[in-house]
Amino acid sequence: MILLEDIIKSYRGRPAVRGITATVEKGEFVFLTGPSGAGKSTFLRLLYRAELPDGGRIVVNGHDLVAMRRREVAEFRRRLGVVFQDFKLLRRRSVGENVTFVLSLLRVSEKEQQRRAYLALKQMGLQHRMQAYPEELSGGEQQRVAIARALVLQPDLVLADEPTGNLDPERAHELMELFRTIHYQGTTVVVATHDRALIEAHPARTLVLEKGKLVRDGWGITQ
Amino acid sequence: MSRHLWREVRRQLVESGAAGLVAILLVAVATTWGGVLWSLHRYLEAELLAPHRPATIVAVARTPEAAEKVRGALLAAFPTASGEVAAARTVREELVQWFPELSTVLLGLDEASFPTLLQLDVPVLQQAAVAQWLTARTEITLVANSHDWEARVQAAATRIAAVGFALAFALLIGCCVVVLLVVRLLVLAHADEIAIMRLIGAHERDIRLPYLLCGFCLGALGGTLGAISLFGLSLLVASTAPALRLAPGVLPVLPCTGGVAGLLGAALGLAALPSEP
Numbered sequence: 248m249i250l251l252e253d254i255i256k257s258y259r260g261r262p263a264v265r266g267i268t269a270t271v272e273k274g275e276f277v278f279l280t281g282p283s284g285a286g287k288s289t290f291l292r293l294l295y296r297a298e299l300p301d302g303g304r305i306v307v308n309g310h311d312l313v314a315m316r317r318r319e320v321a322e323f324r325r326r327l328g329v330v331f332q333d334f335k336l337l338r339r340r341s342v343g344e345n346v347t348f349v350l351s352l353l354r355v356s357e358k359e360q361q362r363r364a365y366l367a368l369k370q371m372g373l374q375h376r377m378q379a380y381p382e383e384l385s386g387g388e389q390q391r392v393a394i395a396r397a398l399v400l401q402p403d404l405v406l407a408d409e410p411t412g413n414l415d416p417e418r419a420h421e422l423m424e425l426f427r428t429i430h431y432q433g434t435t436v437v438v439a440t441h442d443r444a445l446i447e448a449h450p451a452r453t454l455v456l457e458k459g460k461l462v463r464d465g466w467g468i469t470q
Numbered sequence: 471m472s473r474h475l476w477r478e479v480r481r482q483l484v485e486s487g488a489a490g491l492v493a494i495l496l497v498a499v500a501t502t503w504g505g506v507l508w509s510l511h512r513y514l515e516a517e518l519l520a521p522h523r524p525a526t527i528v529a530v531a532r533t534p535e536a537a538e539k540v541r542g543a544l545l546a547a548f549p550t551a552s553g554e555v556a557a558a559r560t561v562r563e564e565l566v567q568w569f570p571e572l573s574t575v576l577l578g579l580d581e582a583s584f585p586t587l588l589q590l591d592v593p594v595l596q597q598a599a600v601a602q603w604l605t606a607r608t609e610i611t612l613v614a615n616s617h618d619w620e621a622r623v624q625a626a627a628t629r630i631a632a633v634g635f636a637l638a639f640a641l642l643i644g645c646c647v648v649v650l651l652v653v654r655l656l657v658l659a660h661a662d663e664i665a666i667m668r669l670i671g672a673h674e675r676d677i678r679l680p681y682l683l684c685g686f687c688l689g690a691l692g693g694t695l696g697a698i699s700l701f702g703l704s705l706l707v708a709s710t711a712p713a714l715r716l717a718p719g720v721l722p723v724l725p726c727t728g729g730v731a732g733l734l735g736a737a738l739g740l741a742a743l744p745s746e747p
Contacts, residue, residue: 321673322671324671327671335666339481348474349671352676357473
């Protein structure tokens with residue numbers, strides 16, 4: 248599902264990721280953790296090709312991201328579900344439009360867009376807020392809309408960058424349960440978080456980054 | 471995509487606000503101006519300066535008898551020509567009709583002060599030969615040819631049209647620049663949103679199309695306003711100068727021209743959009 252070989256990435260000469268080699272198999276649930284500045288976000292940005300590495304090879308869903316052409320990037324991203332810490336909802340669009348937008352990119356019929364958006368939002372308990380705008384929602388609700396948007400295309404791989412960063416602990420655990428459910432349904436999930444308590448409460452394979460290097464690859468945080 | 475697309479275009483038109491309104495008005499002015507020029511140009515070409523129109527030649531004869539003699543000889547030499555002699559009295563009466571404010575002066579002058587005129591209508595192709603023939607006659611003192619003033623009118627009309635169309639073109643360029651700025655402002659205002667759209671799998675065409683359509687709509691709205699203004703102007707002018715009509719096909723061309731100008735401006739404005747790595 249994901250293959251990284253000796254990935255190097257730096258910003259203005261300052262290394263962010265240094266020689267990371269790792270694989271994630273289809274159907275795995277993986278935590279990516281480490282202190283702030285360890286390179287977690289860069290690692291994820293490389294996976295959804297928001298960045299290109301300075302060296303190494305990245306293969307996601309069978310696509311070599313370094314060799315990928317620009318015009319292929321959009322199609323590639325449609326096979327991913329990406330959840331961001333700051334939600335990245337389209338502010339000028341309603342909740343329903345945020346979710347149907349990705350479906351409209353695939354030229355899905357209006358009726359089908361509405362049906363699938365309703366189901367995705369219902370899964371998040373937000374089907375009654377379809378007409379609301381993101382600013383009218385709480386942080387937790389916005390994050391659930393973002394997840395509904397990420398899942399509405401039924402992606403093979405979900406990447407979440409600090410998805411609980413703006414949520415209180417109770418909401419964070421609810422969200423993790425949601426990711427677990429998605430995982431049990433067969434989706435590969437990679438969650439970047441610096442919240443050790445969250446990993447302890449939901450143990451899974453954990454990649455630990457420090458100063459851009461992969462320093463540990465094992466089960467849970469305490470091993 | 472269609473519902474999202476048109477909803478987005480509508481949002482952008484609303485968000486373009488005062489700048490968008492300026493763009494619409496500028497396109498309206500440019501297209502109205504262009505339509506007026508085009509119609510006038512067509513009118514001059516088709517009505518006043520038509521190549522099939524007969525040329526008018528006016529010759530001053532020394533005496534009424536000389537005028538009659540020359541007329542007879544001319545009609546024999548050029549059977550396609552036609553004409554008549556206007557005696558000095560007739561010339562004076564016509565002048566009084568044209569310039570009634572000078573009637574007292576004109577009627578006070580001796581009849582001998584007015585010339586006897588020979589007025590001729592000849593085919594355009596023969597006008598030079600007829601004028602030359604008349605000039606060579608000793609009974610004729612002066613020959614004036616409508617072709618001369620028509621050529622001057624044509625030269626002046628060509629120069630005015632060139633300047634006018636250049637101005638209309640400059641205005642359209644101005645429209646492009648205003649639409650460019652409007653689209654650039656929208657792109658800057660939506661930079662975060664565009665980045666998000668890319669991250670969730672939007673193609674460049676999905677991102678750019680609403681902006682292009684917004685530019686097109688601004689231009690087409692301006693062009694439509696221009697066409698309405700031009701139609702209104704033509705109705706106003708019709709009562710005083712019925713011969714002055716709109717050039718055929720000018721009304722539908724104006725919204726299209728505005729739309730193309732808007733589209734071009736939007737395309738240039740989108741050049742500011744950063745691309746994927």
